[in-house]
Amino acid sequence: MSFLENNTPAFPIRIKRLPGSEGLPLPEKMSAAASGFDLHAANIEPLDLAPGERALVPTGFALAMPVELEAQIRPRSGLAYKHGITTLNSPGTIDADYRGEVKVLLINHGQETFTIRRGERIAQMVFQLVPAVLLTEVDELDDTTRGAGGFGHTGLTTEARK
Numbered sequence: 001m002s003f004l005e006n007n008t009p010a011f012p013i014r015i016k017r018l019p020g021s022e023g024l025p026l027p028e029k030m031s032a033a034a035s036g037f038d039l040h041a042a043n044i045e046p047l048d049l050a051p052g053e054r055a056l057v058p059t060g061f062a063l064a065m066p067v068e069l070e071a072q073i074r075p076r077s078g079l080a081y082k083h084g085i086t087t088l089n090s091p092g093t094i095d096a097d098y099r100g101e102v103k104v105l106l107i108n109h110g111q112e113t114f115t116i117r118r119g120e121r122i123a124q125m126v127f128q129l130v131p132a133v134l135l136t137e138v139d140e141l142d143d144t145t146r147g148a149g150g151f152g153h154t155g156l157t158t159e160a161r162k
């Protein structure tokens, strides 16, 4: 375990800049208590994303994190609200054993072409704990009130909608 400047225990995560990332900031929190580290686009040339189009956008870095962690790549709400730009596989999963470049799979759900420029903050990365689990095959599961009910079996409308 490592420690922040204020002595908070913190998981140590190694981050490596990749060729082509010169001049780009590393992932950064935009406020002290933000959950996510904003990710900067590392594409050299501007990338036009037409309505409905998707693209895998480089970030210029790779990670090595402890096995108890994963990183999730999530959309930025401002880009989603104003331009319809979001992550297609939300949240993207970065496995602890992945050593390749972290990439962001963006899709344009908006009505207009959106240009992704180098250095732009395109998504955010949130680190999460992944508990160790042991899957055990059984013949029967315990009963619950819900049972196999799901997919709206309690109804979809509220009083306010009737």
Ligand SMILES: O=c1ccn([C@H]2C[C@H](O)[C@@H](COP(=O)(O)OP(=O)(O)OP(=O)(O)O)O2)c(=O)[nH]1
Pocket: 073, 089, 091, 092, 093, 094, 095, 096, 098, 101, 102, 103, 104, 105
């Ligand atoms: O938004 C993403 C999602 C994934 N990855 C990288 C890290 C992750 O560890 C790896 C595999 O991702 P995932 O498990 O989602 O992909 P898959 O389609 O199941 O492929 P694989 O067979 O490589 O696991 O790709 C990214 O860089 N960005």
